[in-house]
Amino acid sequence: VQEFEQLRIIKFTPPDACRLELMRFRTRYNGQDLPFSVKAAVVVQGAYIELQAFINMSSTAPIPTRSPCENIMIRFPVPTQWIKALWTMNLQRQKSLKAKMNRRACLGALHEVESDPVIQVSVGTAKYESAYRAVVWKIDRLPDKNSSSDHPHSLSYKLELGSDQEIPSDWYPFATVQFVVHDTRASGTEVKSLGIESDLQPQKHVVQKAFYNCQVEIEKKWIRLDGEDPDKAGNCLMQ
Numbered sequence: 001v002q003e004f005e006q007l008r009i010i011k012f013t014p015p016d017a018c019r020l021e022l023m024r025f026r027t028r029y030n031g032q033d034l035p036f037s038v039k040a041a042v043v044v045q046g047a048y049i050e051l052q053a054f055i056n057m058s059s060t061a062p063i064p065t066r067s068p069c070e071n072i073m074i075r076f077p078v079p080t081q082w083i084k085a086l087w088t089m090n091l092q093r094q095k096s097l098k099a100k101m102n103r104r105a106c107l108g109a110l111h112e113v114e115s116d117p118v119i120q121v122s123v124g125t126a127k128y129e130s131a132y133r134a135v136v137w138k139i140d141r142l143p144d145k146n147s148s149s150d151h152p153h154s155l156s157y158k159l160e161l162g163s164d165q166e167i168p169s170d171w172y173p174f175a176t177v178q179f180v181v182h183d184t185r186a187s188g189t190e191v192k193s194l195g196i197e198s199d200l201q202p203q204k205h206v207v208q209k210a211f212y213n214c215q216v217e218i219e220k221k222w223i224r225l226d227g228e229d230p231d232k233a234g235n236c237l238m239q
Contacts, residue, residue: 069179
């Protein structure tokens with residue numbers, strides 16, 4: 001510690017043959033454009049609920065954050081009342097509903113309401129995970145290697161709620177977005193040099209990356225059916 005105060009040099013002895021994390025800096029979002037945007041909405045129509053989420057890559061993001069994003073995870077919270085609608089039963093066990101790949105899904109596509117709950121994604125995988133009490137959408141990499149960089153990606157799932165699965169009046173959902181960008185220093189910290197006692201050059205084994213963690217508000221839309229009480233809409237938007 002005393003040497004760091006005098007010379008601004010950090011010395012450490014790493015364990016042999018191990019990968020380790022030396023430093024992590026926490027920083028606040030400084031207002032610059034993120035590599036991609038996430039928009040989400042919950043549409044309520046009678047007893048049917050549909051979550052729609054869309055990802056669009058940003059063309060105005062700063063140069064350092066135009067590197068591919070990896071390990072993307074987006075969590076959409078599910079009220080406790082809806083959880084059993086996201087599980088399917090078979091003869092052996094109860095299991096979580098998983099996504100069905102639908103690469104034809106696109107922004108603004110219209111689908112008929114189905115009786116069975118279905119999760120569809122245009123890229124990656126998605127399923128309900130009880131550890132988060134949320135539908136979790138995981139994508140290995142963005143932009144996706146199999147599509148153009150400006151191609152939007154989408155997720156949707158539909159639920160038919162029972163009489164005991166109403167929408168909580170105090171539910172203000174936020175989607176949690178997490179991802180990693182390599183060779184980026186969101187904190188602005190820069191390592192000027194790195195050396196070891198031997199003549200080996202360690203630079204090629206050093207990895208610098210930024211972990212992003214942010215929240216996106218999920219818009220609520222209410223499509224009123226004929227004869228439906230408008231007071232039940234609460235804070236939802238009328239359409």
